[in-house]
Amino acid sequence: MKIDAEEIKNALLSVLKQKREFPIGEINDYLIEKNLIDEKMDFRDIFDIAEPVMRDLGLEWYGVYGHHGIIVRDPKGVVLDGLKNRIEVDGWAHIPDGVYGSIDSCVRTVFGMGLEEVLSRYEVEINKGFNALKSKYRKENKEKIQIPKYQDKWEIMAYLLHYFYVNYPKLCYILFEQLEKPEKRVELLPEKDFLNIFDFGAGPALRSICDFLEDAKTIGSYIDTELGIYFVEENDKFAEVCEIMLDDFDFVTKVQRVGDEILNDPYLSFDLIVLSNVVSELDMSPGEKVRYLGKFTSKLKENGHIIILEPAYDSQRDDLGCMCNELRDEGSCEIVYYSDKIVRKRLKTPEMTTKAIKAYFENPKPENTIKYLYAILKRT
Structure with a gap:
């Protein structure tokens, strides 16, 4: 035979x-x-x-x-095994010690004192900020409206001590999983000397990317790669937090806060663009969102990618799928990956947070599952 x-x-x-x-x-x-x-x-x-x-x-x-x-x-597979061990332990995603150190630096900027002292003195206020944020997010999802958030330092602290932890592992997993497929690997971060990255927002995505690259460097990949980073963020405090989060990385040679007018700059293009929990919050009609996203695809370099991360709601899954299909049909990009079902990962309870937030993760109904939807688009 x-x-x-x-x-x-x-x-x-x-x-x-x-x-x-x-x-x-x-x-x-x-x-x-x-x-x-x-x-x-x-x-x-x-x-x-x-x-x-x-x-x-x-x-x-x-x-x-x-x-x-x-x-x-499989040489790439050997690298991947090393990376996976840094993303999760015994099947549970975890927050690396270096992230806690950076959050401590951010807290010192906001409060003028370290994280441990803030937790010991202001736990009640942080918990109130956390409960306020939860209520706002639930109301937004239920009523399909936008509510001002992060208006005071307690909501910012609650973000750092809960939502940052929840969102941080997501992009690490996405980068890893797209590299992991031996039959069709997607190199969202190609191995070359310099990469331009654009984050529309200033959440944990950039820190996740930098930690991923730093881990990869320790096991023989991306050895000479340097990053130029651009980000859009309306909130001044969050912009400051974003910059502090990137201070630890020598290979980040440029960090620049910009406005969305950068989408009209004919001389600047990107290897990777990230929109994390952004598209669902745009105050636009579905058609307007598609046209707006089309501007992002036009800013990609050849073989560049866009990662769109969205909250894990069924309505968002349908909306994300429709937008990706319309962009593909217009010929501006191809769909590399689309999660047609909610992705779930388990998160080990973070160490540095309030007792109430730890309890929210664990009891009585465990909330330590990371849930998200995402799509990857590639410029055609």
Whole structure:
């Protein structure tokens, strides 16, 4: 029975889901299970068919003595294993120590004292700010209206000690998961000397990207990559928080707060644009949102991407899908990925927050699930 390249490719991908390095002869088990062969093939015969397939998949291989003959290795997969261990522990997303340190720096800017002291002196006020924010978000979702938020320092503190923690891991997971697919990897952050990134808003996304890159550098990827970062943020305090969050990274060589007039700058383009919890809050009709998003796609470099992150509501899922389809139909972009169902991840309860917020995460109804929707668009 003759085996073709597509069947060998499927066999390789099947084994890669379990292992990052393996003898090429192990794909015999897949071929036999699928009734493609009756008995095991010699590894040399497999290699003759597999070599061009492995090149296309970015795999490496080397010869060894003995009956195994050739070992196949997924170099990107080795990097990914290291990255995943930094994103989550035992299946739970966690907040890295460095983020707590940056939040402490932000709190010192707002209050003139460290996070531990603020928690010990102002826990009641922070909890009131947290409850106020929860009420505003619920009312916005229910009534489809925009309500002013983050009008005082207590709401800003509640954001840092709850919503920042909840939103921080999302982009880390997205970057990781799109790289993880061996059959169709999406390099949202291409490995090159300099990347231009634009965040429409100043949430945790930029910090997530920088932590992801720093972790990748420690395991041999993005070694020489530097970042130029641009962001739009109306709230002065949040803009300051954003800049403080990026202070830790030597490879960030430029941070610039801009207005949305940057979308009309003919000389500036981006490798990656992030809109996190932004589109749903735009005071525009669906058609106006599509036209507005079209301006962002026009600012992408060749092979550049847009990540749109939205709250985990069923209505947002439908709206996000419709907008992406309209943008695709207009010919300005292609849809690389769209989450047609809510993504859920488990978050380990953050250490540095109020007792009431910790209780909200854990009891009586656990709220430690990160929930979100997202889409990835690529300029055509």
